[in-house]
Amino acid sequence: MRDTAEKSLFDAPVMAEQERMVEAILFASAEPVTLAELQSRLPHGCDPAEALAHLRRRYDGRGVTLLRVGDAYAFRTAPDLGHLMRKETVETRKLSRAAIETLAIVAYHQPVTRAEIEEIRGVAVSRGTVDQLLELEWIRFGRRRMTPGRPVTFVVTETFLDHFGLESARDLPGLQELRAAGLLDNRPLPGALTGLDMDEDEPVTGQSELFED
Numbered sequence: 001m002r003d004t005a006e007k008s009l010f011d012a013p014v015m016a017e018q019e020r021m022v023e024a025i026l027f028a029s030a031e032p033v034t035l036a037e038l039q040s041r042l043p044h045g046c047d048p049a050e051a052l053a054h055l056r057r058r059y060d061g062r063g064v065t066l067l068r069v070g071d072a073y074a075f076r077t078a079p080d081l082g083h084l085m086r087k088e089t090v091e092t093r094k095l096s097r098a099a100i101e102t103l104a105i106v107a108y109h110q111p112v113t114r115a116e117i118e119e120i121r122g123v124a125v126s127r128g129t130v131d132q133l134l135e136l137e138w139i140r141f142g143r144r145r146m147t148p149g150r151p152v153t154f155v156v157t158e159t160f161l162d163h164f165g166l167e168s169a170r171d172l173p174g175l176q177e178l179r180a181a182g183l184l185d186n187r188p189l190p191g192a193l194t195g196l197d198m199d200e201d202e203p204v205t206g207q208s209e210l211f212e213d
Helices: 002-028 035-041 048-058 079-088 097-109 114-121 127-135 158-163 175-180
Strands: 064-069 072-077 139-144 152-156
Touching (some): 002 035, 002 048, 048 064, 072 079, 097 114, 114 152, 127 139
């Protein structure tokens, strides 16, 4: 019992120091940081997973929270205090109706092909709409369908998850919540947005035929 107590007292400063280091890295990073990246930057013998667990508990209920974004971690404003930041946010680009519809379809149906997006929307998807979402890094190329022509698919990115405060695409809110948050207007989106279809396809190896007519 004494040895255990002495070991605990000895480890406490070490644990506190590794928490400080992880905290500093996350605060200084503009992008979410993965566990592997933390491990590579910390001194040998540190346990970033343990430090993250302690930090998440320490920041629980605070104005800033430690959020998991896919396989990475980042400090973000507590969701219930987001309205305080609105005056500090500059809206540089406004998504078109077509872009919002396309983004929603990708998010709720991923991985999804261009043809599938067009089938759900009922109209053709322009190159500019997809290019805008790619430039924002809210969607990326996924795997190719193992079907004739091997069409490329699209999926949402960790940048998209980070922007909307989601841990994974499975945490996407329902349409009512999206409208209540002002992310969608009251007009119905085309097609039925009914969960995710995470099937296995072939990785993308080229992009030259993505927008061929």
